[in-house]
Amino acid sequence: MHTSRRAADFRRGVLDILPVLAAAAPIGLLWGTLAAARGLSPFEAWLTSATVFAGAAQFVAVDMWRDPLPLLLIVVTTLIVNVRHLLMGASLQRHLGDFSGPGRLLAMLMMTDESWAFAERKVLAEPLRPAYYFGVAGPMWLVWTAASLAGAVAGRTLGDPAVYGFDFAFSAMFIAILAGFWKGPRTAAVLATSAVSAALAKLAVPGAWYIIIGGVAGVIVAALLDNDVDADDADQRGESAAP
Amino acid sequence: MNDSLVTIAAIIGMALATWLTRVGGLFLMKGVTVKGRLKAALDALPPAVLMAVIAPTVLATGTAETLAAAITAMAALLRLPMIAVVAIGVAAVVALRAVL
Incomplete structure (x- = not known):
């Protein structure tokens, strides 16, 4: 009984992530070819994808890859591009009650934008179970590392993914996930604030700070709006508060 | 040899920086x-x-x-399956890029 539920959870996770894998594979291939063009060996390209496992940061890093290697700049830029994980993890860790200690650590190390988004969508309906989470995150890791390795071995440019619209697949998927968070006008206010702040920040501030700026702006609006209806909402909040 | 050592050091540095942001979230809200x-x-x-x-x-x-x-958002609000929403979005962007 318990085992079969675990298998069903895992299968559900794999099914959810499948369309993402279809988009991630060509992008991983592309990253592998770019890495090879900058002189990374297939093993080094694989090692980067296996340990860093963060597409945006990897593309930015490969873009900065030259001789002599600006080691400190690459590491600091990676940190900045990935600072959003701190915010994502702070939210996700509230839902890891069913995870063991090592499970929590592994869940965080395998967290990507995509697996995090699916996990946050899951907890809107039911508690997050480890089998589901790793059903999402595991295949993502396998496909990303395999595609990067294949790209680095092939070592030639496969063309621009924009031609096939693959570059838009992630935006489309995030829009689909966002629809699940819709709770009325307050959500609209949060999303509008986040979108406008992030777009303006992207134009004004170099690097990936726009994600943090947009996310924090949206969260501040949510907190301010909540204050207005503090009394009305007290009951609802009481019963839904996590233990 | 020296080249590949620097490369490996850069990869390890990137990995550590990323792990810090990933694991940090566990402790950010502790207590x-x-x-x-x-x-x-x-x-x-x-x-x-x-x-x-x-x-x-x-x-x-x-x-x-x-x-x-906008087209993708409409498809998403119609509660279509995620794969359909993504397919509609990708098809829309390819078509619109060709036209505009």
């Missing part, structure tokens, strides 16, 4: 009672960050991307 406005803020975090990630693509790339995002 904080989550209720009231703080809970509202944390609950709003996933949609706010997701929106921020795609905002430059959706709002500041071009007309094709903005229109395709």
